[in-house]
Amino acid sequence: KKTLTILGLIIAMAIQSQNWSPILPGEKMNYQHTDSAYITNTIWVDSVQVFDDNYTLYYLNRIVKDVPGNPAIALRNQPQFLSKNMITEGYGIYTCSSPFNYLFFTLAGLGQSWGFTSNIEAEITNITEESVFGVPDSVKTISLSDGNEIHLSKNFGILKFPDFENGGYFELTGVQDTEFGEQLIDFWDIFDFEVGDVQQRYAYFKAPPHTKVRITKILFNSKEIFDNYITYDVYELTKGYDYWSNGSVYIDYSNIFSGSITYSLDQYQTANKFQDELITLAGYYCSPNADYFSFAQTSTYTDSLGVNKHWGTFIDSPGFQGLFYEISSSNDTLLPIPNECIAEGPHGMTYTESLGITLKYYDDQFETTDYSYLIGYIKDGDTIGIIHPDSTFITGIRKQSAAFNNYIVYPNPAEDWLYVKPKDLGNGISYSIKLRDIFGQLLREEKQIRSSLYAMDISGLKSGVYFYEIKESSWNVQKGKFIVK
Numbered sequence: 201k202k203t204l205t206i207l208g209l210i211i212a213m214a215i216q217s218q219n220w221s222p223i224l225p226g227e228k229m230n231y232q233h234t235d236s237a238y239i240t241n242t243i244w245v246d247s248v249q250v251f252d253d254n255y256t257l258y259y260l261n262r263i264v265k266d267v268p269g270n271p272a273i274a275l276r277n278q279p280q281f282l283s284k285n286m287i288t289e290g291y292g293i294y295t296c297s298s299p300f301n302y303l304f305f306t307l308a309g310l311g312q313s314w315g316f317t318s319n320i321e322a323e324i325t326n327i328t329e330e331s332v333f334g335v336p337d338s339v340k341t342i343s344l345s346d347g348n349e350i351h352l353s354k355n356f357g358i359l360k361f362p363d364f365e366n367g368g369y370f371e372l373t374g375v376q377d378t379e380f381g382e383q384l385i386d387f388w389d390i391f392d393f394e395v396g397d398v399q400q401r402y403a404y405f406k407a408p409p410h411t412k413v414r415i416t417k418i419l420f421n422s423k424e425i426f427d428n429y430i431t432y433d434v435y436e437l438t439k440g441y442d443y444w445s446n447g448s449v450y451i452d453y454s455n456i457f458s459g460s461i462t463y464s465l466d467q468y469q470t471a472n473k474f475q476d477e478l479i480t481l482a483g484y485y486c487s488p489n490a491d492y493f494s495f496a497q498t499s500t501y502t503d504s505l506g507v508n509k510h511w512g513t514f515i516d517s518p519g520f521q522g523l524f525y526e527i528s529s530s531n532d533t534l535l536p537i538p539n540e541c542i543a544e545g546p547h548g549m550t551y552t553e554s555l556g557i558t559l560k561y562y563d564d565q566f567e568t569t570d571y572s573y574l575i576g577y578i579k580d581g582d583t584i585g586i587i588h589p590d591s592t593f594i595t596g597i598r599k600q601s602a603a604f605n606n607y608i609v610y611p612n613p614a615e616d617w618l619y620v621k622p623k624d625l626g627n628g629i630s631y632s633i634k635l636r637d638i639f640g641q642l643l644r645e646e647k648q649i650r651s652s653l654y655a656m657d658i659s660g661l662k663s664g665v666y667f668y669e670i671k672e673s674s675w676n677v678q679k680g681k682f683i684v685k
Contacts (some may be wrong), residue, residue, distance in 0.1 A: 228376035403572035437593035
């Protein structure tokens, strides 16, 4: 291979088009790793510094990353796969820097080569005419001496780039807020319900001595979109109960509501965050030093049904730790909120495309618990999850004189076994137990139990918060939560 000098490249490239920029300034470029089921990186120019006509410095957006070998610790202000900065010197020459140093000669012709890094050579091995996002485009294949490839498009920049750290590739799947390719969900996608959609939601609130439980069925009758909010006319049916333990007062609750619901872009700004962006939280959330802010990171995951969900802020869920405090404002290291704070105050929210908020959860140190989640929906004629008939709500709830609390569930926190002990198991009475995770997904269900002390093996559960439901009949239901160490 013939190695070109910079002067030779400039002469060869000056006569070509001045496109072929690796990134699109002014656009947000969505990339997906080959090992992932969803968009993993969004890259854009955060700010620009122009030094002269031939020298421009692009500052690329930064993200939050776990520290290798210690995922509980995070680093903010971290680069994505194209480094923190990109410099253009004109004539198609681009240099990525800090901490990775990559050199692009984007106007190089077929067979021309150069030093891509200090120890990797690059060569243009193919130039083809292709359709990229439905647009006729020219694509160059840059073959690297380590066996990897880079695909560069004249109109859309880098289409494919190696993951030098973990293997695989990052591939361009779309340009955000355009008609080109895949888009990350935002406010308008999340709260985009269709007329005729039905949702059923479960809500639980406890602030001793008061406990409140609601199941609400919502029918979306009409829709109106404005500049920064969406309004729906809805018909709601709600049933539930209120209970005050100090007086053992139990009140059935039922309600019919016909009116409007509004979702505001200002109210749900978190829904527009990109993958691994940092969120500054209001308040300090038990930070060891009250002078320092608390932070959370956004994340996307695919649930067991294959549906991509987008986190807002969340902690204390299996496999996810996303709440931190800073050592100092000048240090990029973020430390996890202490365990005692997590036990006292897990909170968070998840969003799902066209389903709105699918989970809200809050638990503070004063024993207040407030959570709600989507338990079923009807969309395009398909029913997913639990949807009760209207008659269930309209006929109300069977009266009870006291709260149903006939079972002792222990220990809490639990480790390998969870024990359920009925206080008084009458003749012929059986009960069932359901375990759900923080997402509302059913994990275990045991039916027709008649034991006076039932042991449930939970050794396979990851550390985190879980919910149980013990049921004797349609309305004799005891619910609660427990923590797995």
